[in-house]
Amino acid sequence: MKNHSTLKKPAIKLHAGQNVIGKWHHQSYTVVRKIGEGAIGAVYLCTQRGRPVALKISEQDAAVTVEVNVLKALKKVQGYRLGPSLLDVDDWTAPNGRVYSFYVMEYMKGDRLGAFIQAEGKKWLGVLMIQLLDDLEQLHQAGWTFGDLKTDNILVESNPPRIRLVDVGGTTRMGRSIKEYTEFFDRGYWGLGTRKAEPSYDLFAVAMVFLHIYYPRRFDRVAGEASGKLLEKKLYRAKDLDLLHPILKRALKGKYLTASEMKKDVIDKMKQLQRRSHYHKKTRQKKNYPVLESFSISIVASIYWIISLLLP
Amino acid sequence: MKAGTLKQILLLTDGCSNKGEDPAVVAGLANQQGITVNVIGILDDDQTEEPEGLREVEDIAVSGGGVSQIVYSERLSQTVQMVTRQAMTQTLQGFVNKELRSILGKNQSMEELEPEKRGEIMEVVEDLGETSDLEVVVLVDSSASMRDKLETVKEALVDLSISLNARIGKNRFCIYRFPGRRNDIELVLDWSPKLDAISQVFPKLTSGGITPTGPALRAAMYQFSKKQLRRKWDEEPFDIEETGY
Numbered sequence: 115m116k117n118h119s120t121l122k123k124p125a126i127k128l129h130a131g132q133n134v135i136g137k138w139h140h141q142s143y144t145v146v147r148k149i150g151e152g153a154i155g156a157v158y159l160c161t162q163r164g165r166p167v168a169l170k171i172s173e174q175d176a177a178v179t180v181e182v183n184v185l186k187a188l189k190k191v192q193g194y195r196l197g198p199s200l201l202d203v204d205d206w207t208a209p210n211g212r213v214y215s216f217y218v219m220e221y222m223k224g225d226r227l228g229a230f231i232q233a234e235g236k237k238w239l240g241v242l243m244i245q246l247l248d249d250l251e252q253l254h255q256a257g258w259t260f261g262d263l264k265t266d267n268i269l270v271e272s273n274p275p276r277i278r279l280v281d282v283g284g285t286t287r288m289g290r291s292i293k294e295y296t297e298f299f300d301r302g303y304w305g306l307g308t309r310k311a312e313p314s315y316d317l318f319a320v321a322m323v324f325l326h327i328y329y330p331r332r333f334d335r336v337a338g339e340a341s342g343k344l345l346e347k348k349l350y351r352a353k354d355l356d357l358l359h360p361i362l363k364r365a366l367k368g369k370y371l372t373a374s375e376m377k378k379d380v381i382d383k384m385k386q387l388q389r390r391s392h393y394h395k396k397t398r399q400k401k402n403y404p405v406l407e408s409f410s411i412s413i414v415a416s417i418y419w420i421i422s423l424l425l426p
Numbered sequence: 427m428k429a430g431t432l433k434q435i436l437l438l439t440d441g442c443s444n445k446g447e448d449p450a451v452v453a454g455l456a457n458q459q460g461i462t463v464n465v466i467g468i469l470d471d472d473q474t475e476e477p478e479g480l481r482e483v484e485d486i487a488v489s490g491g492g493v494s495q496i497v498y499s500e501r502l503s504q505t506v507q508m509v510t511r512q513a514m515t516q517t518l519q520g521f522v523n524k525e526l527r528s529i530l531g532k533n534q535s536m537e538e539l540e541p542e543k544r545g546e547i548m549e550v551v552e553d554l555g556e557t558s559d560l561e562v563v564v565l566v567d568s569s570a571s572m573r574d575k576l577e578t579v580k581e582a583l584v585d586l587s588i589s590l591n592a593r594i595g596k597n598r599f600c601i602y603r604f605p606g607r608r609n610d611i612e613l614v615l616d617w618s619p620k621l622d623a624i625s626q627v628f629p630k631l632t633s634g635g636i637t638p639t640g641p642a643l644r645a646a647m648y649q650f651s652k653k654q655l656r657r658k659w660d661e662e663p664f665d666i667e668e669t670g671y
């Protein structure tokens with residue numbers, strides 16, 4: 115007694131060259147390649163009349179609609195570009211006869227955060243962290259928690275380097291339960307907090323994102339070992355992060371209640387370093403202080419960037 | 427609109443039933459009583475393709491109005507919470523579709539609405555998912571082949587309660603294993619809002635090669651009914667006020 119229409123909708127796979135044509139708005143998109151895949155469907159690079167766009171399609175219609183709602187809500191957050199901009203929402207009747215929901219967004223060109231730091235060096239850590247915290251602050255003020263914050267969902271656009279958040283699948287209204295998360299970045303997994311949407315949930319993930327750069331293969335919780343201790347140990351082993359240790363530690367402990375508090379600490383730290391490296395330059399012959407030096411470069415960059423923010 | 431209490435059975439298994447009635451039929455029965463049946467099939471780390479036995483998993487969930495997923499045990503925690511949430515959304519959507527039909531006519535359902543309208547309705551569904559109360563009977567296969575997976579199952583259940591307890595609505599869980607030593611199912615943990623305490627009570631032992639999934643599902647179904655009998659003053663199965671634990 116099997117009724118085919120009630121069978122589970124199979125996951126959808128698109129191949130290069132395939133055309134996806136919307137049922138309602140009749141726009142046509144040509145698939146170039148798959149960009150990524152996650153809990154909810156997959157993202158494809160497509161072209162629409164020659165221009166590149168990103169198309170997300172899933173067998174879970176409800177989840178697609180929920181993400182679209184978030185993108186629409188973010189659009190209303192004044193003058194600030196949080197997440198990719200939404201271009202189209204539609205349904206597509208696949209060759210298998212089933213209807214799949216999809217949405218089309220701006221294609222963001224950039225490196226994943228981890229790849230960017232590997233290529234460009236740790237001197238960018240401070241600037242990028244400030245940018246990230248700045249974006250989160252805006253998002254939080256608009257009443258949202260990003261949720262599924264992870265290295266894969268942070269792209270760095272180049273010239274000048276600028277962080278962009280992608281994938282709003284986990285983006286949740288403050289005070290509700292986080293919709294989607296990735297274990298390594300989730301404080302609930304580590305037993306270090308709830309899964310309630312609040313700023314400190316994202317700030318924990320920020321610390322894990324920076325830790326992840328130095329543990330690209332991630333690591334698991336250990337049964338019988340306190341996770342707080344384990345994370346601290348891992349943190350201290352990531353020598354490149356040493357200047358940020360106290361800040362990251364506070365974030366892991368949930369001590370920052372707002373992104374701006376954490377951002378202020380990062381900025382203060384960088385100012386302090388700038389003063390110190392200035393001092394070193396005056397009093398000594400050039401001695402090798404790679405970390406300090408690289409940080410002072412990033413201070414210049416971040417000041418440049420902060421000024422650019424202040425300009426209209 | 428108020429959704430009241432959502433009722434789910436969450437079945438965790440790694441193989442095919444081999445005793446008693448057809449579990450898909452029982453799941454259909456449960457679904458008629460307003461209970462959603464979700465099934466998670468757990469693969470061994472070295473299994474590269476889905477074994478025959480796990481084909482049943484999808485059939486049970488389809489007739490139980492729920493969601494099914496087959497996973498390796500390392501992905502279990504995330505899968506358990508996703509399946510549970512997805513099923514809540516699905517149930518609530520069905521509920522909303524029914525309302526839509528009564529307002530807009532016979533053939534209206536969310537899928538047939540244009541994307542813009544669907545978005546508005548989905549907001550309502552999300553609100554309901556966040557605020558409605560949820561009751562889950564967890565049914566853990568404890569036949570011999572599950573031995574190495576029970577620790578992971580335990581972690582996944584604790585994790586599930588962390589996720590669900592971040593919601594605004596209330597939750598109650600109870601855990602049964604099957605087969606029991608004497609009956610089709612055996613109580614592991616009675617109705618409780620949290621699962622943090624299961625470490626002490628969770629079974630480490632497995633029992634033989636019998637997998638009476640059908641009878642176990644039937645027994646699980648009665649765990650709700652028992653509770654309903656206790657509060658027979660509620661006529662509407664879908665609109666039960668919680669009276670506190």
Ligand SMILES: Nc1ncnc2c1ncn2[C@@H]1O[C@H](COP(=O)(O)OP(=O)(O)O)[C@@H](O)[C@H]1O
Nearest residue numbers: 150151152153157168198220221222266280281
């Ligand atoms: N608009 C976009 N432009 C460029 N890359 C994107 C875009 N959206 C998503 N991606 C990439 O595709 C990956 C998968 O995205 P998505 O499926 O939304 O995330 P997940 O499946 O992990 O929830 C992301 O990690 C990101 O790197």
